[in-house]
Amino acid sequence: MTGLVLKRPSILPGFGLTLGITIAYLSLVVLIPLAALAANAAGLGWSGFWNAVLTPRVLAAFRVTFGTSLAAGLINAVFGLLVAWVLVRYEFPGHRIVDALVDLPFALPTAVAGIALTALYAGNGWIGGLLEPMGLKVAFTPLGIVVALTFVGLPFVVRTVQPVLQDLEAEQEEAAAVLGAGRLQTFLRVILPAILPALLTGFTLAFARALGEYGSVIFIAGNLPMVSEIVPLLIIIKLEQFDYAGATAIGTLMLMASFALLLAINLLQRWTRARHGG
Amino acid sequence: MTIDIQGISKRFGTYAALQDINLRVGAGELVALLGPSGSGKTTLLRIIAGLETADSGTVLFEGEETLNRHPRDRRVGFVFQHYALFRHMTVFNNVAFGLQVRPRGQRPPKAEIAERVHRLLKLVQLDWLADRYPNQLSGGQRQRVALARALAIEPRVLLLDEPFGALDAKVRKELRRWLRHLHEEMGITSVFVTHDQEEALELADRVVVMSQGRIEQVGTPGTVYRTPSTGFVYEFLGDVNRVECRVESGQVLLEAGGTPLGGAADHAGPAILYVRPHDIELLPPDERLGAATVRLVHEVGPVTRAEVEYAGTLFEVVLPEGGRVPAQGELVRLSIRRGMLFPRERDPGEPPRPFLPFRSGGPTPAVNLGPHTAGMG
Numbered sequence: 110m111t112g113l114v115l116k117r118p119s120i121l122p123g124f125g126l127t128l129g130i131t132i133a134y135l136s137l138v139v140l141i142p143l144a145a146l147a148a149n150a151a152g153l154g155w156s157g158f159w160n161a162v163l164t165p166r167v168l169a170a171f172r173v174t175f176g177t178s179l180a181a182g183l184i185n186a187v188f189g190l191l192v193a194w195v196l197v198r199y200e201f202p203g204h205r206i207v208d209a210l211v212d213l214p215f216a217l218p219t220a221v222a223g224i225a226l227t228a229l230y231a232g233n234g235w236i237g238g239l240l241e242p243m244g245l246k247v248a249f250t251p252l253g254i255v256v257a258l259t260f261v262g263l264p265f266v267v268r269t270v271q272p273v274l275q276d277l278e279a280e281q282e283e284a285a286a287v288l289g290a291g292r293l294q295t296f297l298r299v300i301l302p303a304i305l306p307a308l309l310t311g312f313t314l315a316f317a318r319a320l321g322e323y324g325s326v327i328f329i330a331g332n333l334p335m336v337s338e339i340v341p342l343l344i345i346i347k348l349e350q351f352d353y354a355g356a357t358a359i360g361t362l363m364l365m366a367s368f369a370l371l372l373a374i375n376l377l378q379r380w381t382r383a384r385h386g387g
Numbered sequence: 388m389t390i391d392i393q394g395i396s397k398r399f400g401t402y403a404a405l406q407d408i409n410l411r412v413g414a415g416e417l418v419a420l421l422g423p424s425g426s427g428k429t430t431l432l433r434i435i436a437g438l439e440t441a442d443s444g445t446v447l448f449e450g451e452e453t454l455n456r457h458p459r460d461r462r463v464g465f466v467f468q469h470y471a472l473f474r475h476m477t478v479f480n481n482v483a484f485g486l487q488v489r490p491r492g493q494r495p496p497k498a499e500i501a502e503r504v505h506r507l508l509k510l511v512q513l514d515w516l517a518d519r520y521p522n523q524l525s526g527g528q529r530q531r532v533a534l535a536r537a538l539a540i541e542p543r544v545l546l547l548d549e550p551f552g553a554l555d556a557k558v559r560k561e562l563r564r565w566l567r568h569l570h571e572e573m574g575i576t577s578v579f580v581t582h583d584q585e586e587a588l589e590l591a592d593r594v595v596v597m598s599q600g601r602i603e604q605v606g607t608p609g610t611v612y613r614t615p616s617t618g619f620v621y622e623f624l625g626d627v628n629r630v631e632c633r634v635e636s637g638q639v640l641l642e643a644g645g646t647p648l649g650g651a652a653d654h655a656g657p658a659i660l661y662v663r664p665h666d667i668e669l670l671p672p673d674e675r676l677g678a679a680t681v682r683l684v685h686e687v688g689p690v691t692r693a694e695v696e697y698a699g700t701l702f703e704v705v706l707p708e709g710g711r712v713p714a715q716g717e718l719v720r721l722s723i724r725r726g727m728l729f730p731r732e733r734d735p736g737e738p739p740r741p742f743l744p745f746r747s748g749g750p751t752p753a754v755n756l757g758p759h760t761a762g763m764g
Contacts, residue, residue, distance in 0.1 A: 278469070278471060280467050280469065280471035281471050281473060281474075283438050283458075283465075283467075283471070284465065284467060284471040284472075284473075284536075285473075285484070285488075286438075286457075286458045286459050287436060287437075287438070287458045287459065287461075287463055287464075287465040287537075288459070288484055288485035288488065288536070288537075288539075288540055289459045289460075289462075289485055289488055289489060289540060290459065290484070290488040291459070291488070294488045298473075298484070298488070299473055302473075302475040302476075303473075303474065303475055
């Protein structure tokens with residue numbers, strides 16, 4: 110019977126086929142592995158689960174992971190918007206090169222990025238050498254994690270905002286100017302609302318990517334328990350200690366927390382889109 | 388408020404968009420900048436608004452230099468061709484925008500803003516749509532919102548860039564009439580850009596015909612239509628036959644020869660004759676005067692047009708309503724009642740020569756036109 114409901118006459122061909130493939134694909138790639146993870150963790154039972162998870166070290170790792178990811182996502186939202194703006198609105202020598210540079214964090218193995226950043230920001234590195242006398246320690250602190258996550262998440266905001274900025278007619282800005290709006294007013298009241306949905310998407314992607322990031326972080330973080338240890342690393346540590354149940358428990362909690370956050374952001378996005386009339 | 392445009396020039400790279408434009412728009416006047424695309428009309432409008440800078444020349448508002456002022460300080464209402472409404476704002480907020488962004492000291496209180504916005508929306512007959520978003524409106528409604536938004540800042544000058552260009556024919560006509568009324572009511576000095584001659588002639592107090600960055604002619608709609616000062620204006624305003632000809636001893640002849648079409652004073656040599664299709668009459672053929680052949684007859688709504696070939700030249704003719712419609716291939720005689728002659732080589736600014744029609748359609752005394760005459764009248 111459900112088949113009948115789904116099968117509405119439509120000009121677009123292949124609805125049944127493509128939806129079938131989509132569901133099978135998503136199940137195979139996302140749902141089944143995640144369900145296996147949850148099932149594995151369920152073997153612990155409720156009390157075993159909470160015992161494995163509610164330890165100070167695990168909670169601290171969660172705080173570090175979510176805190177640094179959020180910070181990196183926000184930094185990328187601000188500066189990624191700026192980069193996208195410059196790339197869309199101005200022509201300058203080297204425009205193409207800058208445009209290509211933006212994608213580099215996607216292509217680079219994250220471990221390479223981690224090693225490079227650590228070398229730069231360590232006390233004896235170029236940047237670290239300048240910052241440390243000022244009392245600012247970056248490498249081997251949560252600050253270093255933020256730096257690594259910002260690097261990794263940069264392309265997301267730029268690449269989601271860029272096309273939307275391109276579509277935004279210059280006429281809207283001209284209209285605002287003729288109506289008496291200053292530059293800041295034009296940005297805050299005309300441009301920002303128009304690109305907000307795209308900016309939120311970019312932020313979400315950068316944030317989600319940062320939550321799962323492992324390779325670049327472990328080099329620069331220093332991995333001090335309670336201070337600069339991230340959740341993915343903690344899971345690896347548990348695995349190395351053959352504590353599979355503990356690892357899956359932490360993984361499941363991570364999964365739930367990430368899913369809840371992403372869902373919330375998605376709803377927020379939907380709300381802004383509806384409010385702004387698409 | 389008067390607008391004085393003095394010696395404005397503008398280049399885009401090597402392309403001269405505007406060349407030494409001088410124009411004065413009187414207080415409360417409604418002026419149309421009319422021209423084909425690329426004639427510089429929109430560039431001129433944008434320079435008046437301050438959205439574009441001029442390479443040289445000045446623009447004075449009420450005698451006061453304005454070019455160095457930022458557009459936001461000019462108090463100009465600008466209506467864009469594609470509306471440029473703020474998509475994420477309701478109609479109300481679009482219209483209120485110009486008031487809301489004012490510095491705190493000059494900003495009217497909230498209640499007053501609301502009242503003014505509603506008054507403007509009533510003026511454009513869209514009060515009931517205040518809470519909608521622009522993409523929920525039709526094209527004509529959007530354009531009226533754009534107009535209300537422009538009027539909200541109480542502009543000293545209203546500038547409209549192809550205001551009806553993106554609308555369909557029926558809505559365009561309605562809005563045109565409505566805008567004319569609005570202008571009469573409010574009396575704001577207004578300039579609008581259009582490539583539609585009908586729109587310019589119907590709406591404007593004065594029409595500025597532009598071509599290739601220059602002003603071809605300025606005048607009331609009647610003047611530019613009836614006495615175009617250049618061939619370009621003749622061609623741009625309404626349908627016209629452009630006939631290559633030469634003048635010999637006061638007679639206008641086609642290049643291929645044939646009987647003279649009419650007479651001309653003080654000119655000899657090659658010239659171009661402009662004749663409107665409805666200024667040509669078809670008469671029964673006369674062997675002594677040479678015959679023309681009807682090549683094509685087609686009806687377009689109320690008018691019937693014919694293409695008539697005479698000595699290798701095609702003439703477009705509008706047949707009088709209710710008259711006899713000739714058949715394809717029929718032999719007829721052309722009689723040109725009115726036209727204008729532009730000598731091939733003439734100094735800019737030199738006036739065209741009037742075309743002198745032969746009184747009854749031929750150089751010889753009136754001929755007996757035979758039984759067809761009554762029908763062709």
